[in-house]
Amino acid sequence: MKTIIKSVSQEFCTIHTGDEVIDDLNLFLRECPAGPAGIFILVDENTEKFCLPFLLKNADTLRDSNVLVTKAGEKHKNIETAQELWKSMMSLGADRHSLLINLGGGTISDLGGFVASVFKRGITFINIPTTLMAQADAAIGGKTGINLREYKNQVGSFYLPAAVFIFPEFLETQDTDQLLSGFAEIIKHGLIKGGILWQQICSLDLRKAGNNKELAHILGRFSLKAASLKSEIVNKDYKEKKERKALNLGHTIGHAFESFALKDERELLHGHAVSLGLLCESYLSARVAGLREADLEKIVWIILSNYPLFSLDEKDIDRIMECLDHDKKNKGGKIIFTLLKEPGKVLPDQPCDNELIRDSFGYYCRLAKHFVMQ
Numbered sequence: 001m002k003t004i005i006k007s008v009s010q011e012f013c014t015i016h017t018g019d020e021v022i023d024d025l026n027l028f029l030r031e032c033p034a035g036p037a038g039i040f041i042l043v044d045e046n047t048e049k050f051c052l053p054f055l056l057k058n059a060d061t062l063r064d065s066n067v068l069v070t071k072a073g074e075k076h077k078n079i080e081t082a083q084e085l086w087k088s089m090m091s092l093g094a095d096r097h098s099l100l101i102n103l104g105g106g107t108i109s110d111l112g113g114f115v116a117s118v119f120k121r122g123i124t125f126i127n128i129p130t131t132l133m134a135q136a137d138a139a140i141g142g143k144t145g146i147n148l149r150e151y152k153n154q155v156g157s158f159y160l161p162a163a164v165f166i167f168p169e170f171l172e173t174q175d176t177d178q179l180l181s182g183f184a185e186i187i188k189h190g191l192i193k194g195g196i197l198w199q200q201i202c203s204l205d206l207r208k209a210g211n212n213k214e215l216a217h218i219l220g221r222f223s224l225k226a227a228s229l230k231s232e233i234v235n236k237d238y239k240e241k242k243e244r245k246a247l248n249l250g251h252t253i254g255h256a257f258e259s260f261a262l263k264d265e266r267e268l269l270h271g272h273a274v275s276l277g278l279l280c281e282s283y284l285s286a287r288v289a290g291l292r293e294a295d296l297e298k299i300v301w302i303i304l305s306n307y308p309l310f311s312l313d314e315k316d317i318d319r320i321m322e323c324l325d326h327d328k329k330n331k332g333g334k335i336i337f338t339l340l341k342e343p344g345k346v347l348p349d350q351p352c353d354n355e356l357i358r359d360s361f362g363y364y365c366r367l368a369k370h371f372v373m374q
Helices: 021-031 045-050 052-058 060-064 079-091 106-121 132-138 168-173 176-193 195-202 212-236 243-248 251-263 270-288 293-306 314-324 354-373
Strands: 002-005 013-016 039-044 066-070 099-104 124-129 143-148 151-158 163-165 335-342 345-352
Touching (some): 002 212, 021 052, 021 060, 021 163, 039 060, 045 052, 045 066, 052 060, 066 079, 079 106, 099 106, 106 143, 132 168, 132 176, 132 212, 132 270, 176 243, 176 293, 195 293, 212 243, 243 335, 243 345, 251 270, 251 314, 251 335, 270 345, 314 354
Parallel strands (some): 013 163, 039 066, 039 099, 099 124
Antiparallel strands (some): 335 345
């Protein structure tokens, strides 16, 4: 399968997957003007160990390339890490014709894309996503970014990769938490698309997967559907003026949960935060956008059945509300959401007052207590 993403300001980005993906990658590398010495592979400590050997074994051109290793985790997606990468690339002779390969999950594709977008005023990069999160969503669409202090993606750019190469084999390196993190983006895409995709997601019983390999296989099929939907949306609205705003569903409050966790030095994967954001924003959708109670209950059940609860007390609500003040979508001092009228119909640019947003966090706290008591 090959999908083309088009943008107004840049060349096309082709997404490659399927049986010929390694042949497509090798062809791309052979035609790359950088040459082996001008190719840089960005990995974190995990993908260096579990994914880089596979890539070097199957792509001969990469054996003489430069490997850049960074620490794993969202807390390292910052300007300090970017600066270290720029310095390393300079010392290794990178120039405007160099190629950066981002081999990793969403953190690596965000960070590496940003590093490439401003180095020498922009060099070519490709994404090889290794997590379900990245394959379904993060590596696609050309949004790059780093965190500022504890706040998510405050600095970034729109800058498309030259190509994305998806290897389903990499999903087998993921543990259950990482796979479920990616599943949250699939849930989001299902709510945006509605129809058969949403029905299929609702019918999934992930507990029937006997092991992680089987779980990866099940969710991997859905990741390709999510990637195709995201490509379709990005082609319509690359710079997020209209249609692409649908992809923010669950992310306003989801990012607030992530920022809160970073401040508290607590572990919270991006997709797990998005699942909490979907839950709270579905409550807002029921109050503001007319989402039916039956649909709200279905969303709540899917999330609470599959994700570990994140401890949040009523006394924490003030602190997490502060995190919302820094959301990039805010306008005129108002917090703006993409809400859900029904599966398949989203409403962007919906302001909600602070009291109602507080209610959504209270709703989550009550649900969490009830779920624990069951």
